[in-house]
Amino acid sequence: MRTSKQICAYRDGYVKFVKPLGTNVSSFSAPKNTRAESDTEEVVKLAYDRMTHRQQDLDFAYSRDKTLDLKIRCPYHPDVSARLQAIIGTTLYDVYEVDPDINNMRMFVYMQENRNL
Numbered sequence: 007m008r009t010s011k012q013i014c015a016y017r018d019g020y021v022k023f024v025k026p027l028g029t030n031v032s033s034f035s036a037p038k039n040t041r042a043e044s045d046t047e048e049v050v051k052l053a054y055d056r057m058t059h060r061q062q063d064l065d066f067a068y069s070r071d072k073t074l075d076l077k078i079r080c081p082y083h084p085d086v087s088a089r090l091q092a093i094i095g096t097t098l099y100d101v102y103e104v105d106p107d108i109n110n111m112r113m114f115v116y117m118q119e120n121r122n123l
């Protein structure tokens with residue numbers, strides 16, 4: 007008997023994974039904080055679902071001195087990493103963990119809210 011792969015429906019919206027522009031530095035070469043979407047370069051835009059926070063997720067965030075403001079599930083993309091930021095609506099999030107599933111079909115992204123753009 008053939009087993010079919012279950013396809014996830016991502017119904018909560020779209021998330022843009024972005025990186026700060028390299029030209030956005032201060033006079034002493036320190037990177038400036040992202041204040042507007044124009045200060046970033048889009049890496050990829052993906053559909054997502056919001057996920058519930060489990061106690062072990064909260065413990066993991068606490069162990070890294072972070073807060074878990076948002077956990078999402080989206081299709082796997084190899085360019086998404088913890089070095090990026092995410093924009094959902096007008097809110098900028100810092101990505102601090104990307105957890106792909108075993109088949110690289112989807113990934114779970116853990117984020118901490120940074121600011122409103």
